Amino acid sequence: MEELVAMNMRFLTLIPMLILFAMILVSLYIMGTAAQNSDRFSELYIVLLVSNTILLLVLLFSIASRLITLVINMRKRLTGARLTWRLVLSFIFVAIIPVGLVYAFSIKFLGSSIDSWFDVKIEHSLEDALELSRLSFDYRMREQLLLSEDVVHELSDENEVIIELSLNDYRRGVGAIEMTLLGRNNRIIASSSAERMLSVPKFPREDILFSLAQGENYVGLEPSGKDGFRIRTVARVPSLGPLSENRVLVSLFPVPYRMSELADRVQVAFGEYGSLDYLRSPLKQSFMVTLFLVLLLGTLFAIWAAFAIAGRLLSPIIKLAEATQAVSKGDYSKKIPVEQHDELGFLVQSFNEMTVRVDHARQAAELSQNVAEGQRSYLQAVLGNLSSGVVTIDANRTLRTINEAATILLESTTPLQRMIGRPLRSLCMVNDVTRTFCEQIKQEIDQLDQVWEKEIKLFGAGGRKILICRGIKLLSNRDKDDGQIIMFEDITSILSTQRDAAWGEVARRWAHEIKNPLTPIQLSAERLEHKLQSELNTEQRKILKRSIHTIVQQVKAMKSMVNEFRDYADSPQPVLEESDLNELIASISGMYMGYHDGVTIEFKPDSSLPLVMVDPGRIRQVVHNLIKNAFEAIGDTTSGEINIETRQFSNLTASYIEIVVRDNGVGISAKMLEDLFEPYVTNKQSGTGLGLAIVKKIIEEHGGMVMARNNKDSKGAVITLRLPASSYQIKSDSEYSKQQLEGEADI
Amino acid sequence: MKTFINIFVVFCLLGLCNQAVFAATGKARVTITHLDSELIDGVYYMNTDLELVLSKEMLEALQRGVPLVYLLTVRVLKPRFGGFSTQNIDKHVYSVEERYELRYHALSRQYLVTDLRNTKQTSFYTLRSALEYLGTIRDLPLLKKSIMDIDKRLYAQVKVKLDIERLPVPLKVRAYVKKSWRVKTRWKNWLP
Numbered sequence: 001m002e003e004l005v006a007m008n009m010r011f012l013t014l015i016p017m018l019i020l021f022a023m024i025l026v027s028l029y030i031m032g033t034a035a036q037n038s039d040r041f042s043e044l045y046i047v048l049l050v051s052n053t054i055l056l057l058v059l060l061f062s063i064a065s066r067l068i069t070l071v072i073n074m075r076k077r078l079t080g081a082r083l084t085w086r087l088v089l090s091f092i093f094v095a096i097i098p099v100g101l102v103y104a105f106s107i108k109f110l111g112s113s114i115d116s117w118f119d120v121k122i123e124h125s126l127e128d129a130l131e132l133s134r135l136s137f138d139y140r141m142r143e144q145l146l147l148s149e150d151v152v153h154e155l156s157d158e159n160e161v162i163i164e165l166s167l168n169d170y171r172r173g174v175g176a177i178e179m180t181l182l183g184r185n186n187r188i189i190a191s192s193s194a195e196r197m198l199s200v201p202k203f204p205r206e207d208i209l210f211s212l213a214q215g216e217n218y219v220g221l222e223p224s225g226k227d228g229f230r231i232r233t234v235a236r237v238p239s240l241g242p243l244s245e246n247r248v249l250v251s252l253f254p255v256p257y258r259m260s261e262l263a264d265r266v267q268v269a270f271g272e273y274g275s276l277d278y279l280r281s282p283l284k285q286s287f288m289v290t291l292f293l294v295l296l297l298g299t300l301f302a303i304w305a306a307f308a309i310a311g312r313l314l315s316p317i318i319k320l321a322e323a324t325q326a327v328s329k330g331d332y333s334k335k336i337p338v339e340q341h342d343e344l345g346f347l348v349q350s351f352n353e354m355t356v357r358v359d360h361a362r363q364a365a366e367l368s369q370n371v372a373e374g375q376r377s378y379l380q381a382v383l384g385n386l387s388s389g390v391v392t393i394d395a396n397r398t399l400r401t402i403n404e405a406a407t408i409l410l411e412s413t414t415p416l417q418r419m420i421g422r423p424l425r426s427l428c429m430v431n432d433v434t435r436t437f438c439e440q441i442k443q444e445i446d447q448l449d450q451v452w453e454k455e456i457k458l459f460g461a462g463g464r465k466i467l468i469c470r471g472i473k474l475l476s477n478r479d480k481d482d483g484q485i486i487m488f489e490d491i492t493s494i495l496s497t498q499r500d501a502a503w504g505e506v507a508r509r510w511a512h513e514i515k516n517p518l519t520p521i522q523l524s525a526e527r528l529e530h531k532l533q534s535e536l537n538t539e540q541r542k543i544l545k546r547s548i549h550t551i552v553q554q555v556k557a558m559k560s561m562v563n564e565f566r567d568y569a570d571s572p573q574p575v576l577e578e579s580d581l582n583e584l585i586a587s588i589s590g591m592y593m594g595y596h597d598g599v600t601i602e603f604k605p606d607s608s609l610p611l612v613m614v615d616p617g618r619i620r621q622v623v624h625n626l627i628k629n630a631f632e633a634i635g636d637t638t639s640g641e642i643n644i645e646t647r648q649f650s651n652l653t654a655s656y657i658e659i660v661v662r663d664n665g666v667g668i669s670a671k672m673l674e675d676l677f678e679p680y681v682t683n684k685q686s687g688t689g690l691g692l693a694i695v696k697k698i699i700e701e702h703g704g705m706v707m708a709r710n711n712k713d714s715k716g717a718v719i720t721l722r723l724p725a726s727s728y729q730i731k732s733d734s735e736y737s738k739q740q741l742e743g744e745a746d747i
Numbered sequence: 748m749k750t751f752i753n754i755f756v757v758f759c760l761l762g763l764c765n766q767a768v769f770a771a772t773g774k775a776r777v778t779i780t781h782l783d784s785e786l787i788d789g790v791y792y793m794n795t796d797l798e799l800v801l802s803k804e805m806l807e808a809l810q811r812g813v814p815l816v817y818l819l820t821v822r823v824l825k826p827r828f829g830g831f832s833t834q835n836i837d838k839h840v841y842s843v844e845e846r847y848e849l850r851y852h853a854l855s856r857q858y859l860v861t862d863l864r865n866t867k868q869t870s871f872y873t874l875r876s877a878l879e880y881l882g883t884i885r886d887l888p889l890l891k892k893s894i895m896d897i898d899k900r901l902y903a904q905v906k907v908k909l910d911i912e913r914l915p916v917p918l919k920v921r922a923y924v925k926k927s928w929r930v931k932t933r934w935k936n937w938l939p
Contacts (some may be wrong), residue, residue: 045916046923133854221855226866229855271812274853275915278811282917289920571919 017304024297026430027052032290052293055636058301066307080318088306095302103295109652110287118277126270133263134702137221141231144218144253147174148233152249156238159188178252184245201318208234228260316344320351332359347636394483397424409462409490410434411628433460444471463703463724466492507569511562518555525551568694574615580610582646588623590643594629599640607658618698625691626661626719633665655725664716668708755820768924775802775930777907784938791890797882814850818910821889823903840901841894843852846910895938903938
């Protein structure tokens, strides 16, 4: 663009061009005047014509080259080229059409007016005038000839000497200017002249000779330049005899000045008219040429003006266009100088201001974007390092964020971040853990409370897991459902730790407190028996013995119950060793064979059961408890069946073993099913109701789970024990919780 | 009366002659058919015969009143390179011009030949006579011997052409361009 403007400025600078135009205009004017045949300019005419044509050609060439460059620029799509082109075209049209019209009409009018000079009537009257002049001359010429003839008659019989003397008189007599008598071979016999110089024409003149030969004397009109007209007569002197020489008298007569003058004027007028008429078409042509040069000049001037004005006018627009391009490419630094103080200047100024504002806005946007970006990264970092799993979903239940802890807690082998953007359902299908997780929180997600909380029990690779899950509904600024944040934390060990700690503490104190009075009671009862035995009769002694026995039995029972409970509540850590469960169960179930006749006990082990790290004593206790419960549930019958199975499960996410104890007893009522594993829940008359509670505790200490349900097709209950099969290191609860807090728990 | 009728007849015939004889004008030209010089009293006099033919346009112009001027130019050149004389680059030493005007006089129906130097005018009833007269140049004093004596190597040339500059302006442009008006001879060596 710069080069376009510079090119315009450089090449077609204003002042020299105007001078050039002025020069051409002046010379065209001169040419126009010269075309009217003014002598002053007539020599200059051709020179001017040539020089003007050359100048105009130079102009034409330079402007043509400008036009070509412009077209090339347009092809190259330089800024401003198309605008300049349109402006130039408009100028050319605006210039050519009126100038062309004026030219056409000028030529026409010029032609008509030139033609109007040449009126046929004028031509005729000039011809008539000429004819009249001729006639009047003819008359005079005839007269002079007659006079000459008179003279020659006089001379015919005079000799030469006398003629010589008397010629002058004769001449004067007839009023001739000159008289010359010529003999044979143009010998001058005598001559008389009023003037010094003889104006004898060169002989022979054919026309005169011709006339004489015919026998006629000659009279002719001779134009004599400054002297006007002269009449010349050539008369043959009648010969004296056949042998005498032929003599002729040549006389020159004047024509009256006035007649000369008038005739000359007529002749000149006629000649001028005639030549002008002849020159009519060349005159028209030369005017056409001059006018055409003016037309060309006008057009070229218009084109030049177009370029100059385009340059001036369009320069701010072109600069604006370029600056706009720069801005669209992101460069906000371009400032356009305000050169004019009109609407365009205002536009330029506004543009500059706008650019500054846009730049500021952009910078502010960039800044806030950076801040937002920083905050987002910070958030990501926080989320990433949280030990709690955070899952957010939007109003359409599409996953928005999932952090690393979620992946770990939900035991996914691949990062769950890949599920972002997919519906929550798809998360559920990743593995068993996620499936359980989803099922358990499904209701909570759909309910209406703003905040919800739920404990979720899962069985993962590491065994039983309890997550505390909280959901918070997000509302957009128009109180519309904007999704939820779901946070969950593994509280397994915390729970058990807390619970055990609570129970253990209570149990220890309570056991201690209860046991304290028990011993004195027993001792007192025994002393009472011992002391009173001798004082009483047989009947009374029997009653006393029986009562004391009852007291002591019950106290012992209470002691053992207290011990049992204390054991349940405050038992030490399991001591793990690699055990073969099948062997263990087999030995225990073997013991119960024949315990009750009407009940069969069957054990179906899974032969591929791996060795597991368990505390064998405790597990034995568990198995005992379960079998005993089964017997009790069956009760007194002949078709009792107890089936024990072991099985192994292994999939991508977890591997565990199960021990299933099935009976066909009374089953578990719905009411009891709820609190089955709570302490002191029992449907039995006797027993502490701690059996299943102890089972649950022990299994959970091993990182396992206990599940109870009724048989589907028949009566009876099914108790399932699930234990982790992988080499699971059961850490001490205190160790585990410590690690969790420090975020190093690995599962 | 008789005389008058004769004159009239002669005029008419001559008038017709004018047209008849030169109706078939060919291509305009002027040719130097003869050229010599006479040295009299230290002045070179030129005698030359020219053959003049007018084109149809020239004839028409002439008869409508446009005067035709023939220009006779004599130039003296000095050769630049030793003995070789190349007229295009030899040095101009001196030149002299002589003009003759041929014009039609409508009143008397004659053709006037005027020597523009001394305004001597001669009239002719026929164009042919006029052209013959025009083409017969005798004893034209043009060059002083003293000019030629400056340098032995000097030589003189002569050229005759239709003087276009003397034509009326509207005709000039046409005459410059059209061949039918460009009537001229080549430079012909005259002296020594």
